[in-house]
């Protein structure tokens with residue numbers, strides 16, 4: 001069962017990378033079929049198998065030899081590992097992770113991500129909560145996306161705050177503080193002065209660490 005979950009996970013990881021690529025290049029998610037971004041050659045079926053294809057191809061396009069970013073291998077493996085923790089009670093946290101993992105891949109490339117991720121994750125985390133949580137969550141979400149994004153977003157983007165808010169609603173404030181603390185430490189290691197930094201990837205790496213650590 002774990003092996004099957006791992007294989008499904010690698011496919012989901014591969015899909016998330018492909019979707020983020022399409023977001024970055026502003027192309028349709030349906031057309032054209034998977035292809036090399038450099039030489040545009042459509043990929044054969046054996047070049048589409050998560051993990052194995054990367055290893056078989058030794059990280060290079062079969063046709064033009066352009067290096068394939070190692071991120072795809074890392075994401076496929078990590079997604080496989082994370083999906084082995086799937087149980088009836090972890091469906092929502094894993095859906096949350098999948099959504100924000102996609103946002104992290106987009107953020108790493110463009111420092112933006114599709115706004116629907118925030119809305120959808122808010123609905124996911126609140127769906128079985130009482131009305132008072134919907135009210136509090138909705139109010140904070142509105143504050144972040146209307147007030148923060150207008151006056152304070154130079155400090156931290158509203159997308160990052162959306163992630164932290166939905167995480168706090170999903171788990172609790174303490175978990176959200178631990179998530180943020182580790183993400184900040186990771187970001188500090190990487191930060192170069194004066195440069196804007198994509199913070200969602202750091203938050204997601206932090207969450208994957210905590211998720212596997214707490215098992």
Ligand SMILES: [Zn+2]
Pocket residue numbers: 036037038039040041061062063064065066
């Ligand atoms: Zn190529």
